[in-house]
Amino acid sequence: MKPGRWALIGLAIAALCTPQWAQAQSYPSKTISIVLPLGAGGSMDNIARVIAEKLSQRLGQPVIIDNKPGGGMVIGAKAVATVEPDGHTFMIAPSGAYAINPTMYKALPYDPVKDFVPISLYARIPFVLVVNPSFPAKSVKELVAHVKDNPGKVSYAASTLGGVIHLAGVILNHDAEIKMTMVPYSRGGPAALNDVVAGHVQVTFADPSLAPSMIKAGKVRGLGVSSTTRMKTLPDLPTVAEAGVPGYEAISWHLMVAPAKTPKAIVDKVHAEMRAIMKLPEMQERMQRMGLVPVDTPSVTDLRKFVASENVRWGKIVKEAGIAGSK
Numbered sequence: 001m002k003p004g005r006w007a008l009i010g011l012a013i014a015a016l017c018t019p020q021w022a023q024a025q026s027y028p029s030k031t032i033s034i035v036l037p038l039g040a041g042g043s044m045d046n047i048a049r050v051i052a053e054k055l056s057q058r059l060g061q062p063v064i065i066d067n068k069p070g071g072g073m074v075i076g077a078k079a080v081a082t083v084e085p086d087g088h089t090f091m092i093a094p095s096g097a098y099a100i101n102p103t104m105y106k107a108l109p110y111d112p113v114k115d116f117v118p119i120s121l122y123a124r125i126p127f128v129l130v131v132n133p134s135f136p137a138k139s140v141k142e143l144v145a146h147v148k149d150n151p152g153k154v155s156y157a158a159s160t161l162g163g164v165i166h167l168a169g170v171i172l173n174h175d176a177e178i179k180m181t182m183v184p185y186s187r188g189g190p191a192a193l194n195d196v197v198a199g200h201v202q203v204t205f206a207d208p209s210l211a212p213s214m215i216k217a218g219k220v221r222g223l224g225v226s227s228t229t230r231m232k233t234l235p236d237l238p239t240v241a242e243a244g245v246p247g248y249e250a251i252s253w254h255l256m257v258a259p260a261k262t263p264k265a266i267v268d269k270v271h272a273e274m275r276a277i278m279k280l281p282e283m284q285e286r287m288q289r290m291g292l293v294p295v296d297t298p299s300v301t302d303l304r305k306f307v308a309s310e311n312v313r314w315g316k317i318v319k320e321a322g323i324a325g326s327k
Contacts, residue, residue, distance in 0.1 A: 038073065092256045098255065100162055119258055132221070141243065
């Protein structure tokens with residue numbers, strides 16, 4: 001054998017003997033915790049618990065969901081950013097924790113780009129633009145016309161200041177050149193939707209897991225979907241872009257991350273496991289039933305670029321809404 005080949009074999013053996021490789025081989029060595037910076041219940045929590053079960057089966061250790069709500073998701077994100085990066089703590093959170101908070105807050109105890117390594121982008125979440133059945137608009141075009149004819153008189157409910165639903169309205173105001181007023185609901189999206197049903201407020205962007213049944217029951221009228229593609233649970237409902245506001249899109253997404261210094265071998269292992277889990281037909285079907293759009297996650301390298309670009313995109317929208325540095 002040529003000397004060069006012996007050298008290559010030696011390098012390969014040396015690589016297998018590195019501490020990182022050894023750590024990955026013995027991983028996981030204890031219970032894995034997935035932090036959710038939101039309370040229990042809701043579509044994100046439900047899917048996270050299914051993911052935890054599947055990961056536990058594949059990795060051979062218990063995987064638990066640790067809900068850490070409060071502080072606009074800052075409490076949970078800070079806890080994960082500062083934990084020991086040994087691959088036994090992860091976080092799943094929507095786009096707000098990574099792409100909106102950095103511009104909303106004057107100072108954050110974490111940096112979404114520097115303090116975390118992205119593992120898996122596994123879902124996109126559209127919202128459904130709905131109105132009370134007594135509201136005169138029966139389409140997106142009619143909504144736009146009505147708002148223009150009644151400046152300052154149409155309001156929409158949103159779960160929180162600076163949340164994706166609030167900013168979905170900001171984007172619609174911008175793209176359609178209208179002015180709806182946001183009414184914040186600290187009790188969350190379901191409370192906002194209930195008040196649209198009751199007629200206390202005219203419009204909201206509803207959770208995709210709640211909207212279909214409400215529309216079919218006649219409690220609200222669906223006008224459009226906030227994504228660029230239709231929802232499988234509402235196939236006859238057009239997108240807002242189709243229905244009269246070209247180019248409109250306002251969606252959230254679910255991302256799993258780990259502390260930034262988590263060993264690459266562990267990051268790669270969990271990334272591969274998550275990708276395999278999300279390709280399971282049962283996972284695809286479950287997510288679609290909830291109105292979520294399954295995603296075949298990009299690579300870790302591409303996810304870093306995605307998070308950085310989303311920070312820029314949502315940061316501009318937060319500034320346009322006039323709420324930059326408001327917290």
